Amino acid sequence: MSLACDCDTNGSIGTSCTNEGQCRCKKHIEGYQCQRCKDEYFGFPSCKLCQCDEEGQLHNNCDKTTGHCVCKSKVEGDLCDKCKANHFDFPTCTQCRCNSKGSKNDDCNVHSGDYAPEQLLYYQSSLI
Numbered sequence: 001m002s003l004a005c006d007c008d009t010n011g012s013i014g015t016s017c018t019n020e021g022q023c024r025c026k027k028h029i030e031g032y033q034c035q036r037c038k039d040e041y042f043g044f045p046s047c048k049l050c051q052c053d054e055e056g057q058l059h060n061n062c063d064k065t066t067g068h069c070v071c072k073s074k075v076e077g078d079l080c081d082k083c084k085a086n087h088f089d090f091p092t093c094t095q096c097r098c099n100s101k102g103s104k105n106d107d108c109n110v111h112s113g114d115y116a117p118e119q120l121l122y123y124q125s126s127l128i
Helices: 118-127
Strands: 012-017 023-025 057-062 069-071 103-108 115-117
Antiparallel strands (some): 012 023, 057 069, 103 115
């Protein structure tokens, strides 16, 4: 016998629940009233799979509302898919290895970790 319950109509299949108060939830939805996405999903009630980069994320879950991922310490981006400033070689994200005093900014080559000398940056920008 099922009882009439306070099931979330956006997340449940029907309005009845078990004797324990559990509503029947749609795919990727959980909670007694089927009111939230399961872990690794976001955007209730559509509950889309988190798209975090496996190598850059701290764990498999993302923000239940925005889908933004929780990144490892040297990684950034909504999906944890790029190195933070002054780091290169995703996903290891090693700190850039040159002295930044001679460069125009803190950005280094994302592949080599080398800074572009200020003169070279000036020369390249004058050609454009």
